[in-house]
Amino acid sequence: MLVRKVAIWLLHDLRLHDHPALQAALADGAEALSFVYVWGPPHLSWGTFSYPAPYPASRRLHPLRERFLIESLLDLSARIRPAALYILQGEPHEVLPRWAAEKGISALYAHTEIAPEEKRYQAAVQKALQAHGIPLKLVEGNALYEEAQLPFPVESLPFLFTRFRQLMERHATVKSPLPSPATLPPWPETEPTGLDFLKAHLQTLPPPPERAFVWQGGETAGLKRLQDYLSGPVFTYKQTRNNFLGENFSSRLSPYLALGCLSPRQVYALLREAEKQHGANESTYWLFFELLWREYFRWLLKKEKGRFFAAGGLRDMHIPWQQDEKLFTAWVEGRTGYPIVDAAMRELKSTAWTSNRARQIVASVFTKNLLMDWRWGASYFETALIDYDTASNWGNWLYQAGVGTDGRGFRWFDPVRQARLYDAEATYIKTWLPELRSLSHTEAYFPTPQVRQRVGYPAPIVEWQPSLQRAKDTWYRALRGEPTGNQLLRLRADED
Numbered sequence: 001m002l003v004r005k006v007a008i009w010l011l012h013d014l015r016l017h018d019h020p021a022l023q024a025a026l027a028d029g030a031e032a033l034s035f036v037y038v039w040g041p042p043h044l045s046w047g048t049f050s051y052p053a054p055y056p057a058s059r060r061l062h063p064l065r066e067r068f069l070i071e072s073l074l075d076l077s078a079r080i081r082p083a084a085l086y087i088l089q090g091e092p093h094e095v096l097p098r099w100a101a102e103k104g105i106s107a108l109y110a111h112t113e114i115a116p117e118e119k120r121y122q123a124a125v126q127k128a129l130q131a132h133g134i135p136l137k138l139v140e141g142n143a144l145y146e147e148a149q150l151p152f153p154v155e156s157l158p159f160l161f162t163r164f165r166q167l168m169e170r171h172a173t174v175k176s177p178l179p180s181p182a183t184l185p186p187w188p189e190t191e192p193t194g195l196d197f198l199k200a201h202l203q204t205l206p207p208p209p210e211r212a213f214v215w216q217g218g219e220t221a222g223l224k225r226l227q228d229y230l231s232g233p234v235f236t237y238k239q240t241r242n243n244f245l246g247e248n249f250s251s252r253l254s255p256y257l258a259l260g261c262l263s264p265r266q267v268y269a270l271l272r273e274a275e276k277q278h279g280a281n282e283s284t285y286w287l288f289f290e291l292l293w294r295e296y297f298r299w300l301l302k303k304e305k306g307r308f309f310a311a312g313g314l315r316d317m318h319i320p321w322q323q324d325e326k327l328f329t330a331w332v333e334g335r336t337g338y339p340i341v342d343a344a345m346r347e348l349k350s351t352a353w354t355s356n357r358a359r360q361i362v363a364s365v366f367t368k369n370l371l372m373d374w375r376w377g378a379s380y381f382e383t384a385l386i387d388y389d390t391a392s393n394w395g396n397w398l399y400q401a402g403v404g405t406d407g408r409g410f411r412w413f414d415p416v417r418q419a420r421l422y423d424a425e426a427t428y429i430k431t432w433l434p435e436l437r438s439l440s441h442t443e444a445y446f447p448t449p450q451v452r453q454r455v456g457y458p459a460p461i462v463e464w465q466p467s468l469q470r471a472k473d474t475w476y477r478a479l480r481g482e483p484t485g486n487q488l489l490r491l492r493a494d495e496d
Helices: 018-027 062-079 092-103 117-129 161-173 195-203 218-230 233-240 254-258 266-279 284-307 325-333 339-351 356-369 373-385 390-401 415-422 428-432 443-444 448-457 464-479 486-495
Strands: 006-008 032-039 084-089 105-111 138-139
Touching: 006 018, 006 092, 018 105, 018 138, 018 486, 032 092, 032 218, 032 254, 062 084, 062 195, 062 218, 062 254, 084 092, 084 195, 092 105, 092 117, 105 117, 117 138, 117 284, 161 284, 218 233, 218 254, 218 266, 218 339, 233 266, 233 284, 284 390, 325 339, 325 356, 325 373, 339 356, 339 415, 356 373, 356 415, 373 390, 415 443, 428 443
Parallel strands: 006 032, 006 105, 032 084, 105 138
Antiparallel strands: none
């Protein structure tokens, strides 16, 4: 008698809890179950837009994110037994259909992706599977809300986050997360599944730097981090969230959410339990607030599709963004001459992470002072972050570049003022800029030319106030539809 074999194609859902695709497969009568992950595009190759040399983006994973991913897959392989995990290498639309046909898979399940590139891969796999008579069944997952719960069509998503938040809080309820299955149908085969490749590759990756917070990949570690954070630190989150250093000033859940080791509904459910036990406050609400921001960017990406990645953003603004390799390299390497910016960029390069406040500051300087093409910044973050998430990363960069959904006009961050406010003793700056450790904290915020020369720290690559005014004038001209920068030069050339 034939055994009904069903497989789960893993993408951003490396867990057993709150896994709608898995639950759908079990409800489909799976008698033998396997999971499959493709070690290849879109995560390990570059698309049509990239930033310049000397940072060729041949692969999208920072080594520490790669380590986190492998640890997550190895953790999942242990949690799913007696089911099996297969690791395939290659193009998904080539290797998945061939593997599914060889194994006699009756149906392949996956969570519906929302980013254009991932959607194209899912469509290509679905088409290739049809030749073998194997359906790819896509199920909603990885979000706080299902599309049917939205109190508006996706096409009518509010442009402003505040309106989105108000409508969701008033009209939608987060569903309880689906429990992890008590048991899974066993997979009958015992041949190698590709785990040896993962283990061998893991040994080639550099260890986390000593100064960095170390994330252990996987659902097991993610659930532990969530429980630890909700046992105490979450109750002061509103007061600590703008800090730069420490283990608990931030939830540090984002890498687990990005790879789906945790589901947002699980985070929400356990947050509500913590509030019942210890009382809700402004800080616990603020963690939910951040989950709502993540959710908003997901639905915004689904609505806007390709415009999410366009130079003019969601406002179709014609801004003459610069694509200057020297400025870009100075920013990436932490040599802008603005200490808080350079500290954040060096931390990012070393640890694959920097705080939310730091990300806003460096993005502001990149777009509002250097007037650099914001897509270069977003693309670099894609390869640099351990917690890279398409919707959150590109949505936040749109917002900081002034071509997204910020309704308050041209906004910026003063890097010196931000350092004084949130790094009062310059501890963070001195942690990542050793050349400034001999300075007083007031000197370290923004050293004088004489001090810079003495300690070997670079002069600012742009003057802050004039560069900000240039960007501000350019932005408001673009908003009014007036010629800006290169456009104005072309018009004058045409007149000649």
